[in-house]
Amino acid sequence: MSKTDVILEANDIYKSFGNVEVLKGISLEAKNREVISILGASGSGKSTFLRCLNFLEIPTSGTISVHGELVDIVNGKPVNPKHIEAIRSRLGMVFQQFNLWTHRTAIENVMEGPIYVKKIPKNLAREKAESLLERVGLKDRMHMYPSQLSGGQQQRVAIARALAMEPDAILFDEPTSALDPELVGEVLKVMQSLAAEGRTMIVVTHEMAFARDVSSKVVFFHAGKIAEQGTPDEMFNNPKTEVFQKFISKI
Amino acid sequence: MDSLEIIIKYWPKLLDGTLMTLKLTFLSVLVAAIISPFLALTRANASPMVQAPLRLYISFIRGTPILAQLFLIYYGSGQFRPILQEWGLWSFFRDPFNCALLTFVLNTTAYQTEILRGGIMGVNRGEIEAGKALGMNKLRILQRIVFPHAYRIAWPALGNEIILMMKASALASVVTIFDILGRTRQIFSRTFDFSIYLWAAILYLCITAIFVLIWRQAELRLNKHIAPSDHLSADKK
Numbered sequence: 001m002s003k004t005d006v007i008l009e010a011n012d013i014y015k016s017f018g019n020v021e022v023l024k025g026i027s028l029e030a031k032n033r034e035v036i037s038i039l040g041a042s043g044s045g046k047s048t049f050l051r052c053l054n055f056l057e058i059p060t061s062g063t064i065s066v067h068g069e070l071v072d073i074v075n076g077k078p079v080n081p082k083h084i085e086a087i088r089s090r091l092g093m094v095f096q097q098f099n100l101w102t103h104r105t106a107i108e109n110v111m112e113g114p115i116y117v118k119k120i121p122k123n124l125a126r127e128k129a130e131s132l133l134e135r136v137g138l139k140d141r142m143h144m145y146p147s148q149l150s151g152g153q154q155q156r157v158a159i160a161r162a163l164a165m166e167p168d169a170i171l172f173d174e175p176t177s178a179l180d181p182e183l184v185g186e187v188l189k190v191m192q193s194l195a196a197e198g199r200t201m202i203v204v205t206h207e208m209a210f211a212r213d214v215s216s217k218v219v220f221f222h223a224g225k226i227a228e229q230g231t232p233d234e235m236f237n238n239p240k241t242e243v244f245q246k247f248i249s250k251i
Numbered sequence: 252m253d254s255l256e257i258i259i260k261y262w263p264k265l266l267d268g269t270l271m272t273l274k275l276t277f278l279s280v281l282v283a284a285i286i287s288p289f290l291a292l293t294r295a296n297a298s299p300m301v302q303a304p305l306r307l308y309i310s311f312i313r314g315t316p317i318l319a320q321l322f323l324i325y326y327g328s329g330q331f332r333p334i335l336q337e338w339g340l341w342s343f344f345r346d347p348f349n350c351a352l353l354t355f356v357l358n359t360t361a362y363q364t365e366i367l368r369g370g371i372m373g374v375n376r377g378e379i380e381a382g383k384a385l386g387m388n389k390l391r392i393l394q395r396i397v398f399p400h401a402y403r404i405a406w407p408a409l410g411n412e413i414i415l416m417m418k419a420s421a422l423a424s425v426v427t428i429f430d431i432l433g434r435t436r437q438i439f440s441r442t443f444d445f446s447i448y449l450w451a452a453i454l455y456l457c458i459t460a461i462f463v464l465i466w467r468q469a470e471l472r473l474n475k476h477i478a479p480s481d482h483l484s485a486d487k488k
Contacts, residue, residue, distance in 0.1 A: 054383075054384055055383075056380055056384060085386045085387075087386075088384055088385065089385065089386025090386075092384075093381070093384035095377060095380070095381065095384075097377050098377075099377035099378055099380060099381040100381070101378050101381065101382075101395075101396060102378070102400075102476055102477070103400060103403065103476050104476075105476075112385070112395065113386070113387075116387060116391050116395060117385055117386045117387055117391075145475075145476040145477075146476075147476060147477055158381075161381075161385075165385060165386070
């Protein structure tokens with residue numbers, strides 16, 4: 001694959017909280033249409049890494065580039081912070097706790113980014129939001145507030161909100177971990193359909209079935225480093241490291 | 252003269268006083284409402300060094316009686332008349348209305364700042380992160396996420412503060428302003444009929460009651476996102 005196919009590139013990311021080093025030199029690149037599942041025990045740094053990619057956490061050092069916008073971080077300070085907002089608007093983010101704006105209806109949540117970040121006219125943003133909500137199966141709920149929606153519905157609105165920005169890649173931070181078991185399926189189904197239409201996705205997850213069946217690449221985090229990575233096939237059928245063997249045997 | 256006759260004779264004066272009370276309250280609350288968001292943001296986010304003078308001001312206002320504050324400005328300014336004249340400020344401080352207004356603005360700004368700061372601190376961090384993740388700049392996040400939530404959280408306490416301010420504005424009568432209480436005292440000194448104070452109390456009560464009604468309606472509108480049952484039924488139609 002040529003270099004232009006690389007959507008997102010993180011290079012040698014370190015992150016410390018106080019004296020605790022959470023990420024110890026992580027490099028990862030996401031190519032166009034790739035679906036990367038990040039696995040790991042809690043505390044392995046996988047969520048922190050994902051949050052570093054769009055600067056919700058500022059890494060201690062490293063380089064992150066998204067589609068040519070490059071940010072270098074030295075001593076916990078981005079060298080060119082102006083690119084951060086540009087990078088963020090190119091990366092969608094779906095949170096574990098949904099984080100919908102509770103004072104706005106579903107459709108208002110989806111319209112917000114296009115109107116106030118991309119400066120798209122309101123009527124166009126509304127049309128688009130409607131079709132996105134239809135796509136995640138919530139057209140009939142679009143005028144409801146988040147408090148009137150189930151967790152699974154809220155997470156689907158959050159996915160529509162991310163899609164509305166037409167991102168180059170979408171980051172998912174344990175998108176189904178806060179859901180009741182019977183609601184997990186509806187969210188995974190939407191994610192699966194996104195993968196099928198060729199979206200670039202980076203997913204921190206505990207859903208082994210998703211990692212195995214949907215993703216094109218699996219990355220296993222252990223103690224702030226990438227312990228093992230490969231295709232789901234290689235990883236699940238023939239795990240190389242002891243830590244990953246142990247990890248999958250527990251599930 | 253019985254009390255009904257007094258009210259018939261003197262109601263224009265009482266009305267005049269009511270307008271003065273409303274004017275004083277409205278202006279001081281309005282000015283404070285314009286200033287306090289900036290101060291509240293400073294209180295919520297700025298470094299301790301920047302906050303130090305603000306905290307000093309707020310604890311001074313909260314720790315001293317409002318009557319003392321009024322005297323400090325009204326009589327205090329007289330002490331500094333030559334300096335104020337030199338600075339061209341004397342014409343402002345000469346007018347007791349201005350002194351009262353300034354006192355009330357300083358007072359209610361401090362309280363509104365603290366109330367709003369509580370609101371800002373109460374905003375769900377996740378919703379702010381969602382704004383950041385979308386690429387919103389700081390100003391947009393404040394405008395679209397932080398303040399809409401902060402005001403909703405602070406709303407009942409703000410209403411309370413406005414009522415307290417309205418009642419505290421009666422102190423202005425001590426520095427010769429003819430607000431409700433000022434007019435009442437004037438009428439009493441002419442009629443020696445104590446019932447006029449009762450009418451004044453009823454006036455204050457009415458203002459408060461009307462204000463509470465309006466404020467609560469506004470609160471219901473602001474909080475329709477957390478009243479699921481109403482909305483479900485409205486949507487089903």
